[in-house]
Amino acid sequence: MVREPVTLTERPDFHVIGEIIQPGSKVLDLGCGEGELLAWLVENKNVLARGVEISPAQVRKAIARGVSVYQGDIDEGLADYPDKAFDYVILSQTLQETRSPLQVLKEMLRVGRQAIISFPNFGHWTVRAAMLFTGQAPKTKLFPYNWYNSPNIHFLSINDFEDLCRENGFRIERRDFLAGARKVRLLPNLLGKTAVFLVG
Amino acid sequence: MIVEAKSAQFDTIALESGASLSPVEVAYETWGHLNAERSNAILITHAFTGDAHAAGISHENGRPGWWDNMIGPGKAFDTDRYFVICSNVLGGCQGTTGPGSINPATGRPYAMSFPVITIRDMVRLQKMLIDHIGIPMLLCVAGGSMGGMQALEWAVSYPEMVRCAIPLVTTWRHSAQQIAFNEVGRQAIMADPDWCGGDYYDKKPPARGLSVARMIGHITYMSDESMREKFGRKLRDKEKVGFDFGVDFEVESYLRYRGNQFVGRFDANSYLYITKAEDYFDLTNGTGRLVDAFQKDDAFTKVDTRFLIISFTSDWLYPSYQSQEIVRVLRRINGDVAYCDLQSNYGHDAFLVDIAEQSEIVRGFLDSTARIARAA
Numbered sequence: 171m172v173r174e175p176v177t178l179t180e181r182p183d184f185h186v187i188g189e190i191i192q193p194g195s196k197v198l199d200l201g202c203g204e205g206e207l208l209a210w211l212v213e214n215k216n217v218l219a220r221g222v223e224i225s226p227a228q229v230r231k232a233i234a235r236g237v238s239v240y241q242g243d244i245d246e247g248l249a250d251y252p253d254k255a256f257d258y259v260i261l262s263q264t265l266q267e268t269r270s271p272l273q274v275l276k277e278m279l280r281v282g283r284q285a286i287i288s289f290p291n292f293g294h295w296t297v298r299a300a301m302l303f304t305g306q307a308p309k310t311k312l313f314p315y316n317w318y319n320s321p322n323i324h325f326l327s328i329n330d331f332e333d334l335c336r337e338n339g340f341r342i343e344r345r346d347f348l349a350g351a352r353k354v355r356l357l358p359n360l361l362g363k364t365a366v367f368l369v370g
Numbered sequence: 371m372i373v374e375a376k377s378a379q380f381d382t383i384a385l386e387s388g389a390s391l392s393p394v395e396v397a398y399e400t401w402g403h404l405n406a407e408r409s410n411a412i413l414i415t416h417a418f419t420g421d422a423h424a425a426g427i428s429h430e431n432g433r434p435g436w437w438d439n440m441i442g443p444g445k446a447f448d449t450d451r452y453f454v455i456c457s458n459v460l461g462g463c464q465g466t467t468g469p470g471s472i473n474p475a476t477g478r479p480y481a482m483s484f485p486v487i488t489i490r491d492m493v494r495l496q497k498m499l500i501d502h503i504g505i506p507m508l509l510c511v512a513g514g515s516m517g518g519m520q521a522l523e524w525a526v527s528y529p530e531m532v533r534c535a536i537p538l539v540t541t542w543r544h545s546a547q548q549i550a551f552n553e554v555g556r557q558a559i560m561a562d563p564d565w566c567g568g569d570y571y572d573k574k575p576p577a578r579g580l581s582v583a584r585m586i587g588h589i590t591y592m593s594d595e596s597m598r599e600k601f602g603r604k605l606r607d608k609e610k611v612g613f614d615f616g617v618d619f620e621v622e623s624y625l626r627y628r629g630n631q632f633v634g635r636f637d638a639n640s641y642l643y644i645t646k647a648e649d650y651f652d653l654t655n656g657t658g659r660l661v662d663a664f665q666k667d668d669a670f671t672k673v674d675t676r677f678l679i680i681s682f683t684s685d686w687l688y689p690s691y692q693s694q695e696i697v698r699v700l701r702r703i704n705g706d707v708a709y710c711d712l713q714s715n716y717g718h719d720a721f722l723v724d725i726a727e728q729s730e731i732v733r734g735f736l737d738s739t740a741r742i743a744r745a746a
Contacts, residue, residue, distance in 0.1 A: 226710060233678065233708045233731045236738025240697055240709035250701040 183262060183288040184210070186346045186366040190286060191215055195257035198222070198282065200244045200274075201264035205232030212237070220256075222247050245269045248277040256282040263364075265289045266322040272334065279340065279369065288366040291347075293327025293359040312363055328359040335369060344368035371426035371442060371449075373399045373435075377465060378502050383495055389485035393474070396499050397465025398422045398457035401441060402449035404505070409743060411505045412447055412736075413496060414456040415513030415520035418587075418644055419636055421464035424456040425449075439725050446729035452509065452736070457499055459492045459520075461644050463637035466495070470571065470637045481639060482568035489516070489651045493523045500531070509743065510736060512536035514721035515688060516644070519651050522696070525675045526653055526663050534676040534739040536732060538721045539685055541692035542660055543652035548687065551590050552645035555583035559638045568639050580638045581629030588628050593684040593717030597621060660699040676742075677707040678735045680728060682720035708735060 184207050191197060193215045199208050202221030205228075211217045221239035223229045232239040240247075244261075245268055259282030261274065266289055268274045278285040290312045291297075300308035307317035315322065326334075328347065335342050347354040347362030354362040375397055382392035399422045404411060414424050414437065425441035427434055441447040447454050458466035461484070469484035500508065511524040511532050518540025525535040541548070559565055562579030570576060592600075601621040605611065611618045617626065653663045677700055681693035690711045700707040712727050714720035721728065 220706075226713060229710045230712075230727055230731055233710060234734030236734055236741065238676065238706050238708040240701070240707060241711055242709075250698045252702065252704065255704050 181207070181262075182348050182351045183364050183366050185351070186348070187260060187262065187286055187288070188214070190344065190366075190368055191217060191258055193217070196220075196255070197258045197260065198251075198256045199260045199262065200248075200278070201261065201267070202228075202232060202237070202239055204228050205235045205237035205239055207260070207262065208232070208237045208239075209235050244274060248274070248281055251281040253280055254283055258282055258284050258286055260286045262286075262288045263290065266292075266324050266326060269323070271324055271326075272338070275334075275338075275340065275369075283370070284343070285369045286366065287331070287369060288364060289326065289331070290322075291328050291359065291362050291365050292325040293329060294363055295360050298360075328362055328365045331365065331367065335367075341370045342367055343370045371401070372429050373401060373423070373426035374429040375399060375422065375465060378499055380495075380498050380502075383460070383491070383498065385485055385491045386488045387486055391467060391485065394460070394467045394495065395465070395471070396457050396460075396467070396495055398455060398499060399424065399426075399435075400456075401425055401454045402452055404453040404503075408505055409507070409509060410451065410740070411453045411455060411500075411503075411508050412510040412512065413500065413508050413524070414441065414447070414454060415496070415511060415517035415524075416456060416459065417513065417515040417517045418648065419632070419641075420517070421462065422456050422458040422466075423464075425454070437722065439723075440729060440732070446725070446732040447512070447736070448733070451740075455500070455503070457496055459516075459644065460495045461487045461492070461640060461647060463640040468637065469568070469639035469643055479571040481571065484639070484643060486646055486650075487643060488647050489519045489523050490527065492647065493520050493527055496520070496524075497528060497531070507531050507533060509740060510534045510536060512538070512732070513540075514538035515540055515718065516648055518688075519648070522653055523651075525677070529675055532675045533743055534678065534735070536678045536680075536735070537693075537696070538680045538728075539682060539688045539693070539718060541651075541688055542663075542696050543654065544649050545692070549649045551586060551687070552649055555586055556642050556645060558582040558586070559641060562638075565638065568642075570638070575633065576638045577630075577633045580633050580636065580641060581626075583638075583641060584629045584632040584636075585625040588625060590687045591717060591719045593686065593715060595684060595715045596717055596719075599715065600624075660695070661703060664699065664705065665703050675706075676735075676739055677705065678731065679707060679709045680721070680731065681709075681711050682714040682716070682718075682724070683711055684715050685718045685720060687718040 196218045199221045208219040212219050229241040259278040296310045297308045346366040347358035348364040377397045379395045383394045384390045423435045424437045425435035443450045458464040461468045469480050473480045511521045513521050518537035521535045521537040559579040562576035565576035604620040606623040617623045679693050681690035697709040714724040716724045
């Protein structure tokens with residue numbers, strides 16, 4: 171069987187996640203889609219990879235890709251794992267889609283030594299501008315959906331996430347802010363499109 | 371692809387019940403070639419009424435195998451890459467020792483003097499065959515329904531010999547509903563006067579009872595939706611109902627046909643013994659603690675076998691929750707498990723007929739397992 175080489179070109183946050191993850195570690199990816207990130211981590215970082223995904227079509231593709239993914243719901247799917255079963259638990263671009271984000275974060279830190287969370291920044295200036303000028307639920311490149319068909323059910327900015335971590339005693343060990351592939355250092359909550367946090 | 375039936379004989383096999391069988395014969399077929407490292411062997415375990423003829427065209431009778439759409443060159447179980455083996459189960463009637471075999475002590479068929487056998491006994495005989503062929507470790511054990519039970523039993527009984535297991539549409543123990551359907555089948559056979567307490571081998575077989583048992587089985591293998599699509603209320607060769615008890619509906623005709631056809635190829639006593647083995651199946655030996663089954667010695671035993679578990683949404687005989695129970699336990703011990711609940715209308719039979727997505731998954735899973743095996 172001919173396998174295409176795995177690339178991470180489409181998702182800039184994957185690059186940061188790839189930088190963070192130590193070779194040979196145990197990784198669980200929640201909402202792993204078709205398993206692109208896990209397959210890349212297996213090939214390039216020799217990790218032990220597991221994934222959870224709710225969409226059967228994506229689970230199928232992930233398993234066909236060779237990644238051990240099971241079809242299930244993130245909100246309830248973590249309960250079976252023992253404490254600290256993984257070195258990293260990844261939640262990439264999915265926190266805003268979970269029913270109980272705080273519960274998911276707590277569970278991630280129970281089953282993993284560290285959690286990596288990436289999400290689109292609702293504080294980005296384009297979102298603020300869209301809301302200000304249209305007076306309607308913002309529809310931007312970052313949040314391209316209509317309010318009625320959006321998978322996003324919780325909206326959070328970079329500052330919101332940092333507040334949540336502070337209030338719950340989650341230690342932020344690394345933070346990266348991106349606009350496309352470029353890293354943003356100035357005014358991240360205004361200029362960062364995607365945030366990637368490493369939480370311990 | 372023409373395949374020939376093969377067979378192996380062993381002096382004796384010790385059974386879970388404490389009884390033993392001497393000698394014991396096992397019928398099997400193989401496809402593809404065992405590589406020099408002996409690392410590409412896949413054992414296919416068949417479902418209740420299956421046999422060793424899983425793929426290709428039979429040299430003896432010209433029939434295609436029961437999983438010919440999954441096994442062959444370029445197929446999910448790719449015989450250009452893998453050496454595939456399938457054997458008829460212990461207690462069967464397609465070449466492996468079963469109740470219809472001659473008891474050497476009496477010179478007559480065992481009939482009901484055949485010892486009650488279990489899924490574990492079936493697997494033990496397969497293990498003897500795999501040792502006999504000279505395979506130190508199987509790349510994969512795969513099967514659906516009762517074949518899935520055998521795949522699970524392999525992973526639990528001989529974990530060091532199973533790199534990956536693919537239990538499809540199966541359970542870790544038979545539920546009350548599953549036992550109930552099997553019991554109705556057994557009662558249909560035993561209520562047939564031709565059954566004669568199992569001693570019918572020199573007379574006519576209990577064809578009516580066996581045929582009714584098969585009809586019930588067929589209903590449980592389909593779904594409401596697949597039956598509606600296939601038959602609806604269509605009448606058989608008539609414009610209106612006959613106001614008698616002949617065949618009115620297509621579905622009646624189909625079930626009768628399937629029942630009669632089955633009588634020609636299956637032994638009623640094998641039906642009794644094999645359904646009993648399914649009903650006794652409980653991977654936990656009655657404790658209900660599935661974690662302990664996979665993790666026998668201590669809490670730190672590493673479970674190395676990879677699992678691919680598949681269920682189908684419309685399967686009500688082996689419902690998805692039974693597969694999910696296994697998945698959850700494997701997750702609890704941090705096992706390597708992939709799971710998908712595939713959408714299908716075909717009911718329990720989906721793993722035999724609705725195979726496009728199943729093939730995609732199995733192919734990728736086997737490929738990645740072979741890659742891991744090479745790296746190890």
